Amino acid sequence: MSLLIKHGRVIDPAGGVDAVQDVWIADGRIHKVGKSLKAPAGIETLDATGKVVCPGFIDMHVHLREPGFEYKETIASGTRAAAAGGFTAVACMANTFPVNDNRAVTDYILARAKVEGVVRVYPIGAVTRNLEGKQLAELAEQAEAGCVAFSDDGQCVMNAELYRRAMEYSLPFGTPIISHAEDCDLAHGRAMNEGLVSTELGLTGQPSAAEEVMVARDIILAELTGAHLHVAHVSTAGAVRLVREAKARGVRVTTEVTPHHLLLTDEAVRGYDPNTKMAPPLRTKRDVEACLEALADGTIDCIATDHAPHALSEKEDEFAEAANGVVGLETAVPLLLDRLVRSGVVDLPTLVTRLSTAPARVLNLPGGSLAPGAAADITILDLERPWTVEPSAFRSRSRNTPFAGFTGTGAPWMTLVGGATVTP
């Protein structure tokens, strides 16, 4: 598979490149990046004039739902949604059925991904058996089978001793522990953020403290053990501050934020639309501002969607009863290009770093760069393409988005995995 992508604006933060250049792909790998490359005659070319050529975007936090919840999403549909959204790789969380807490499930996911997936799939293993927070899962075997990180995402491991042991035990594997920081008691049964809006709507809110006490605990445990802690879906000003302080002290902590926590506040919950319900909940304007600031200054390393598909029947219920989570794979990049880059909140190289370079580094993945020899996973953007979010057109099997009807400009144009164009 050889290809010459010509005249695109190449942004490769890992290599410090932001210039109009050509990208020469040979045998599915990056061969050379440079100005007006002389490729052999007859090589297939792609004119990317006016487009932006980036290392492939990696969504390090998705729920593919297979095995067990194929009515919500499958590896086939989820990876197509990823490709349509400009992602060349996804890391999938362990809360499947059965839970990905043992080698057999990891093997199954990887086997399905090989047959049916159209982008790279990196499984994340459970920290504890059946996500129960009581006993460690077989982390060594799972790491050997290909799990790139460990997380009980969706559940918080409340037992600090057990979490400490998980951090210690996984040290030799070089796999981060990804924390779903949400104190179960402070957050119990609470459907949205606690504040004026929850008071008015009569919904029981969970305070920012539910997230922050756990971020604080996990940072302290990371300090104790020397483990690499990655805080999933950070959403509060206080959590951002804790991460910033910990990084300054040299603690091995990284973090991610979702597009919905960057673009929406708890005001969106008025009207009780269950598509505005997720964990952690949508926060206040002050929290959004803190997250945007942290995204720009690097306190927040990555943007990840927390793509959480649910069937319509699980979402068209009363707000308090409805399932947590929203889909994000097909809306993230367009929304970020329009609402953050076009409006000048962050520049394009920073966005590419947060979506590609940083997640590759956090999970120790081979992607995230256009260096010669790297797999030719490439996302090409069209910054002028207008779009409207139409859930009925999603490749995902689910439609639960809070962004239906949103419009903007700038979207993924082409997704290449191993040098081959992916048709979602």
Added chain:
Amino acid sequence: MGWKRKDLLGMQDLETTEITDVLDTAVSMKEIASREIKKVPTLRGKTVVNLFYEASTRTRTSFEIAGKWLSADVINFSASGSSAEKGESLLDTAKNIEAMSPDVVVVRHKAAGAPGLLARNLRCGVVNAGDGLHEHPTQALLDLMTIREKKGHLEGLNVTIVGDITHSRVARSNIHGMRKMGITVTVAGPPTLIPPQCQELGVKVSHRLEEAIAHADVIMMLRLQHERMQGGFIPSIREYSRVWGLTLTRLQHCRPDVLIMHPGPVNRGVELSPEVADSRYSVILDQVSNGVAVRMAVLYLLAGSKGA
């Protein structure tokens, strides 16, 4: 009369003039209740469905009597538990009821926002008879009616609501309704039972009962649910009662014309001493009577004023 709404979902979205409309209509409805033959043909041929997902005796009965005195056919549909437990979604239930062509559906549900969900999906009128901790608009309207009846006006009065504000839809509806009518509202209770950022609803917050009720024209005591001890909101009923219970001794420092209200059912000896509940200050039974009048007014405005 300028009533244009299909539904009555909450006090937060009502205009002051709409509240006055309901109260004025309720006054004429109350006259019917004083007749020997308590029946007018206003809603003959109309169907009112009471869709109650939460146990309720007085509110459901009140709507039922209101509908019957107006000659509507009133059907009670009790559904226990949430729609999820039943296996049928709320929307499915709603569509089934819609197929029976009711004119008004009165809904009580433990989930905040459930009446709004129905209202968006049903052609008929929807009345919120209490949704979770959100709103209970007919209760607020009957409270306003009772206060106006006793005091002659609403503007400029001081009302203090005492107790578990956090878990009270009655408090929320009253806060919105009273503020719109020019009443100064104080809420009082232990900090654990005052919802976050409550001041931003435009009320004063007090954590001392004596101070909160000293200048009140009206004291509204809320029912304390016994399960609040489990959530760690209060240490014991005993302590709550000693700190927050309204007794005749405490009333001595209040205005001599103070009104005592309670949305019921009263926990005698917890939030209200029996002597206070039965005292000359208490208008608790007037609230119940006015509840029927207010609900007649609401059913009439939603189903009857658009021509038969």
